[in-house]
Amino acid sequence: MxxxxxxxxxxxxxxxxxxxxxxxxxxxxxxxxxxxxxxxxxxxxxxxxxxxxxxxxxxxxxxxxxxxxxxxxxxxxxxxxxxxxxxxxxxxxxxxxxxxxxxxxxxxxxxxxxxxxxxxxxxxxxxFKPLNNSQVIDYAKKAITAKGGQISPGALSLLITRTGNDLWRLDNEITKLVAASAGKAIDNALVIDMVKGEVEDNIFALTDALGSKNSSAALQLLEEQFAAGLSAEYILAMFQRQFKIMLQIKTIQAAERLSEAQIASKLKLHPFVVKKSLSQSSRFTLAELQNGLEQLLKLDYLNKQGRADIKSELYVIVASLR
CATH class of the missing domain: 3.40.50.300 (P-loop containing nucleotide triphosphate hydrolases)
Structure with missing residues (x-):
């Protein structure tokens, strides 16, 4: 044969x-x-x-x-x-x-x-041709179930956005996520914390541009993320996470002077994330971070109510944070 x-x-x-x-x-x-x-x-x-x-x-x-x-x-x-x-x-x-x-x-x-x-x-x-996006999603669902895990629809979308159709990486990330979830459903927070993607560097660059009051560069970077095929929901989730981290760091630094390692331990974040976010948070006032996060959370709420166009609103938010 x-x-x-x-x-x-x-x-x-x-x-x-x-x-x-x-x-x-x-x-x-x-x-x-x-x-x-x-x-x-x-x-x-x-x-x-x-x-x-x-x-x-x-x-x-x-x-x-x-x-x-x-x-x-x-x-x-x-x-x-x-x-x-x-x-x-x-x-x-x-x-x-x-x-x-x-x-x-x-x-x-x-x-x-x-x-x-x-x-x-x-x-x-x-x-064996490369799977399209819907086929990758179907594969991921079956793989997660086969490994004894569960995942929310939003977390699944985030996971696929970060791994693309690289099934070698996707399978490895699924194994890690199922183990870390400890019998609970995998959610957005777990995916964001454990699965790193190129977009994370772009979000850092975007917030750097905002902190430098360079709205034109920030708008260009945002446009590049959409052109690369990232969903507005995913970009919003990453923005929320980054502003939340910066606000937490800014709040801690206002109350007590801690080292990067101490902040990483306190917030349970990777030291690299703390190092980048610490630098970025210095570009914003506490009030700016609070206002920025508030706008992002409000947009997330309105979107879930079907009352907002995330993509358009993200452009407005980026342009206004100057």
Whole structure:
């Protein structure tokens, strides 16, 4: 049997490969002695011939996994491999699995193109294209449930905004969030605290611009966030968090002089966040921070009541905080 797993989504492709390996080992060889993995980028015709055609002393069936063969620079390896595949295609003794990234037929050589065309005609072919946003959301919901967790709709939206369609990172973040939630539903605050994204640096830059009274730069940065596809709800949540942190720090500093480490411990924040926010808070008066947070919270409330256009109001708030 010949399998072709290919496509840009390496996470789901690897999941499928692991599933095939586990099924083979459970049914044929629990020790994995008949499971062979070949590095396709560096292999040659001799290694392919030896490992595909050789028998096993322990089992009649074998699984041969060939990784990234279409990245091989050899002029001759593909012709010999195609002949080997044609010979073993109908045999039950070997399962040959090709695990490949995204393949552009126009960018591979003639012999490689022939092999790819032949593989595509086999019964077991699966392409793993990157998931779109709704598919990523669906994947995340299932993954969270499978790991024994729960998540609010808003927190799920924040999580996907921060990880995008990088399923390797998304899966890792889900594992951490479920563990940290301790049986409770994952909420916005937990996602904001635990899952870092590029947007966080942009929010810091935006508040820096506001604190410097540079409204034109702040408006440009805000526009860039919308152009990058970030939702108004997400930007609002990040603004609320940053103004809340700055207000907390400003209030603490007014009452008692604490070190950065002491503030981080007191507020349970990462030292880096405290360092940046401490610098930013010095650009605002206590009254400005209170007023800014009040406006953001009011906007959040009006939005939940269906009585506000967040995007337009954010522009107004940014322009007014001068």
């Amino acid at each position: 010949i399998f072709l797993l290919h496509g840009a989504d390496s996470f789901r492709r690897r999941q499928k490969l692991n599933e095939l390996k586990e099924r083979f080992m459970a049914a044929v060889d629990t020790l994995g002695q008949s499971l062979i993995v070949i590095d396709g980028k560096t292999t040659d015709a001799r290694e392919l011939q030896d490992k595909i055609s050789a028998g096993s002393l322990f089992t009649k069936k074998r699984m041969i996994v060939i990784e990234d063969i279409f990245l091989n620079k050899s002029e001759t390896v593909f012709t010999g491999l195609l002949k080997l595949c044609e010979k073993h295609a109908g045999a039950e003794d070997n399962a040959i699995i090709f695990n490949e990234g995204e393949i552009a037929p126009t960018k591979i050589k003639a012999d490689a193109k022939k092999l790819f065309a032949w593989l595509q005609k086999q019964p077991f072919v699966q392409e």
